Amino acid sequence: xxxxxxxxxxxxxxPRSDRVRMIASLSGRSARRKLGMFRAEGPQxxxxxxxxxxxxxxxxxxxxxxxxxxxxxxxxxxxxxxxxRRIPEDVLRAMVRSGNDAPAGATGSGAxxxxxxxxxxxxxxxxxxxxxxxxEGLPHGPLTLLVLHEVQDxxxxxxxxxxxDASGAAAVIATAGTADVWAPKxxxxxxGSLFHLPVVTGIDPERLLPALAEHSISALATSGYxxxxxxxxxxxxxxxxxxxxxxxxxxxxxxxxADLAVRIPLAGSAESLNVAIAATVCLFETMxxxxxxxxx
Amino acid sequence: xxxxxxxxxxxxxxPRSDRVRMIASLSGRSARRKLGMFRAEGPQxxxxxxxxxxxxxxxxxxxxxxxxxxxxxxxxxxxxxxxxRRIPEDVLRAMVRSGNDAPAGATGSGAxxxxxxxxxxxxxxxxxxxxxxxxEGLPHGPLTLLVLHEVQDxxxxxxxxxxxDASGAAAVIATAGTADVWAPKxxxxxxGSLFHLPVVTGIDPERLLPALAEHSISALATSGYxxxxxxxxxxxxxxxxxxxxxxxxxxxxxxxxADLAVRIPLAGSAESLNVAIAATVCLFETMxxxxxxxxx
Numbered sequence: 001x002x003x004x005x006x007x008x009x010x011x012x013x014x015p016r017s018d019r020v021r022m023i024a025s026l027s028g029r030s031a032r033r034k035l036g037m038f039r040a041e042g043p044q045x046x047x048x049x050x051x052x053x054x055x056x057x058x059x060x061x062x063x064x065x066x067x068x069x070x071x072x073x074x075x076x077x078x079x080x081x082x083x084x085r086r087i088p089e090d091v092l093r094a095m096v097r098s099g100n101d102a103p104a105g106a107t108g109s110g111a112x113x114x115x116x117x118x119x120x121x122x123x124x125x126x127x128x129x130x131x132x133x134x135x136e137g138l139p140h141g142p143l144t145l146l147v148l149h150e151v152q153d154x155x156x157x158x159x160x161x162x163x164x165d166a167s168g169a170a171a172v173i174a175t176a177g178t179a180d181v182w183a184p185k186x187x188x189x190x191x192g193s194l195f196h197l198p199v200v201t202g203i204d205p206e207r208l209l210p211a212l213a214e215h216s217i218s219a220l221a222t223s224g225y226x227x228x229x230x231x232x233x234x235x236x237x238x239x240x241x242x243x244x245x246x247x248x249x250x251x252x253x254x255x256x257x258a259d260l261a262v263r264i265p266l267a268g269s270a271e272s273l274n275v276a277i278a279a280t281v282c283l284f285e286t287m288x289x290x291x292x293x294x295x296x
Numbered sequence: 297x298x299x300x301x302x303x304x305x306x307x308x309x310x311p312r313s314d315r316v317r318m319i320a321s322l323s324g325r326s327a328r329r330k331l332g333m334f335r336a337e338g339p340q341x342x343x344x345x346x347x348x349x350x351x352x353x354x355x356x357x358x359x360x361x362x363x364x365x366x367x368x369x370x371x372x373x374x375x376x377x378x379x380x381r382r383i384p385e386d387v388l389r390a391m392v393r394s395g396n397d398a399p400a401g402a403t404g405s406g407a408x409x410x411x412x413x414x415x416x417x418x419x420x421x422x423x424x425x426x427x428x429x430x431x432e433g434l435p436h437g438p439l440t441l442l443v444l445h446e447v448q449d450x451x452x453x454x455x456x457x458x459x460x461d462a463s464g465a466a467a468v469i470a471t472a473g474t475a476d477v478w479a480p481k482x483x484x485x486x487x488g489s490l491f492h493l494p495v496v497t498g499i500d501p502e503r504l505l506p507a508l509a510e511h512s513i514s515a516l517a518t519s520g521y522x523x524x525x526x527x528x529x530x531x532x533x534x535x536x537x538x539x540x541x542x543x544x545x546x547x548x549x550x551x552x553x554a555d556l557a558v559r560i561p562l563a564g565s566a567e568s569l570n571v572a573i574a575a576t577v578c579l580f581e582t583m584x585x586x587x588x589x590x591x592x
Binding site: 044048052155159162163164165166167168169189191192193196197231265266267268270271272273274276277280281284285287288 | 340344348451455458459460461462463464465485487488489492493527561562563564565566567568569570572573576577580581583584
């Protein structure tokens with residue numbers, strides 16, 4: 001553990017240093033694009049990053065409390081050859097404060113705004129796989145993809161990626177109008193799943209459907225007006241579930257270009273489903289039919 | 297339309313009036329308890345409130361833009377005998393600004409913090425049905441309940457209530473440690489479902505399981521360590537799905553007191569599921585086995 005080399009040394013002491021400001025600026029999409037890095041916050045995300053994408057890790061910051069609570073991270077960092085930078089609590093807090101955020105803790109509800117990274121933070125390069133490379137690399141035979149089209153809420157995007165991972169999807173593809181997957185809130189909601197499977201971003205939907213067809217992958221959409229019920233429909237062996245914007249769903253052009261549209265049956269008085277809930281119903285029903293829970 | 301009686305009159309003109317401050321204070325749980333009212337914001341929530349719980353509506357506020365975009369609300373309000381109070385845009389914005397919130401728009405990410413009510417707001421009395429009354433009122437035969445135990449995030453609580461409604465659950469029961477269901481963010485995430493089915497709050501879990509048993513309702517839990525897979529398990533005809541805290545899941549005591557625990561198969565590298573995703577998988581699998589989508 002290289003940490004032991006400087007047992008009393010802080011990597012950064014001032015919450016107002018340039019380095020801290022740079023790290024805080026990564027709350028914004030433009031800074032992430034310019035610097036080519038994103039922040040992973042909290043032990044779960046950083047553990048998953050070290051386990052699955054260690055080569056992408058650029059800097060690793062822990063407070064003493066974060067180190068004490070997560071001894072396994074030291075071993076993981078050592079195994080990956082990544083140095084741990086020890087920082088005081090106020091420096092860590094300043095790192096997760098974004099430029100136009102209110103100060104941490106100022107928002108009314110606990111789940112909104114900056115969330116404590118529990119003493120653990122990493123900077124990492126954004127893996128940006130190309131669509132063609134990902135499609136070429138897919139296994140033969142049955143598989144499921146999740147496509148996000150203009151999903152707006154960063155928390156929803158993260159939850160969708162987590163649900164795709166848990167249901168065994170082979171990749172997630174986000175169109176150009178979808179919220180940035182490397183936003184802090186998305187990384188947090190994805191709970192490590194962003195590092196488990198390829199996530200392709202910025203794709204033009206007009207280019208996507210032909211590319212899927214070339215790889216014999218059927219595009220499946222959900223619609224309240226579809227004639228077939230999800231539970232009665234025959235699902236193709238190789239499918240991509242297309243999920244749309246929270247307010248408007250999928251645009252008509254995309255819906256009409258899909259190979260199959262199904263209706264998720266709604267039993268109560270609910271008029272519609274949250275996008276992450278709709279995706280979960282489709283993804284897990286697909287998994288259930290394939291025998292459920294088999295390794296990818 | 298009583299609105300027509302004073303075509304040029306504003307019900308409130310100053311964003312700093314006492315009435316506006318009172319309405320803004322309803323962002324906080326203690327003010328809601330003291331005043332016995334909550335805010336429903338946006339056309340979808342208010343429409344559902346007028347359709348399903350018109351008797352609970354105390355005050356109804358619309359901006360001119362809100363009225364123009366939602367002409368059906370005028371008819372619904374008239375049918376329910378509820379007067380529409382016309383207010384300017386800045387008064388509406390002040391009504392949804394909570395005491396300890398940052399000003400609307402100050403938070404970095406669009407989905408956090410105050411969200412525009414799109415010209416429509418209502419105050420309503422909180423329906424607070426008792427556990428015994430709700431259990432007594434349940435139909436005979438197959439049914440599903442959702443129990444939330446110490447779920448912390450207001451957005452998750454709303455999404456869970458919406459998923460329960462959509463899957464045909466007969467009621468939602470929240471234990472004392474769960475986030476308040478009448479918080480603005482919860483009401484927003486529930487997208488009307490809070491008004492579609494009975495929601496019982498503040499329940500002691502030690503009292504709950506015996507009460508469920510008395511009504512022949514089995515308590516079902518999910519656990520990563522359960523021997524039985526959800527998709528293989530035989531599910532009782534009358535069941536209550538128990539979902540726990542985002543970080544810790546269900547406490548051991550509750551897990552052990554449950555009649556059946558099942559494992560949701562996870563296919564990818566994901567270690568766990570978001571609580572709303574886990575509930576959705578269980579609730580919709582239960583609905584699927586009952587033939588899906590039948591009216592409650």
